[in-house]
Amino acid sequence: MPELPEVETTKNGIAPHIQHKTIHRVTVRQPQLRWPIPSNLSILLEGSVVTDIQRRAKYLLLHCDGESATGWLMIHLGMSGNLRVVQPEADIQKHDHVDIAFADGTTLRYQDPRRFGCVLWLGEDKDSHKLLAKLGPEPLSDDFNADYLYGKAKGRKVAVKQFVMNQEVVTGIGNIYANEALFKAGIHPQQPAGDVPLGQYSVFVTAAKSTLAKAIEQGGTTLKDFVGGDGKPGYFQQSLLVYGRDGQPCTQCGTELTLIRLNGRASVYCPSCQPLR
DNA sequence: ATTCTACCCTGCAAGC
DNA sequence: TGCTTGCAGGGTAGAA
Secondary structure, eight states, X not given: OXXXXXXXXXXXXXXXXXXXXXXXXXEESOOBSSSBOOTTHHHHHTTOEXXXXXXXXXXXXXXXXXXXXXXXXXXXXXXXXXXXXXXXXXXXXXXXXXXXXXXXXXXXEEEOTTOOOEEEEEESOGXXXXXXXXXXXXXXXXXXXXXXXXXXXXXXXXXXXXXXHOTTTSSSOOHHHXXXXXXHXXXXXXXXXXXXXXXXXXXXXXXHHHHHHHHHHTTOOOSSSXXXXXXXXXXXXXXXXXXXXXXXXXXXXXXXXXXXXXXXEEEEEOTTTSOOO
């Protein structure tokens, strides 16, 4: 489910409800996610105050300041996860794996049917954790620019779509937004990354930033089940130009959009607007 | 160093 | 009405 805009939407949705609040009780119903939830999570968190909420790549980071521990709680939504603010009496649904209940009753509830997400404790030095240490720049920051991308791609033979989805190259761009931004830049998804000229990377960077920013404005993309922190779906799916539109005409030229699989991921492109060079 | 393959898990739709 | 197959927003580990 969630790429950067969906995680950002979740962060914006939950932050006003949990910031500066004290964690009263932590309930773990299913600890087996992508990695096991630490068995002492409730001891680490209970009594702590949430002092800061950040997003890095597709990770949500909650700084928890307490007597037994002070550090960062890291949450990833995987493919199918969501994080919502609910009232304590709200019915527990299947796959509601974790509840973080605050002193005023407000409850942060983590649901993830496929359990590809994770809930981990990082301690204070979050940036040295192996899952964060090697991440590339944030796509909406100035560090993500054409010169950087062009230099990083030099000599690489991997398909450009896989290259821009590599979180060590740039974070937050998943399958949907990779398809969309490559289309807007006129780059064939199978083009070897090292063959893409600087000028095209420049267009790509601009397209990626504007696509992500617009998706955040619209509350993310809801294909099936994504909801933000307020439980509401996103609306960006109606703005998708290629993802999920294979077999339909290109919005630019009318050519039928083509579907191929790259690294097992559906890749949709316009053979006429995105020629292989 | 880079690239490829298998794998984690559930739910849903399509095909038989 | 089943049963089987394939696919789905993610990303890692380990092999090649």
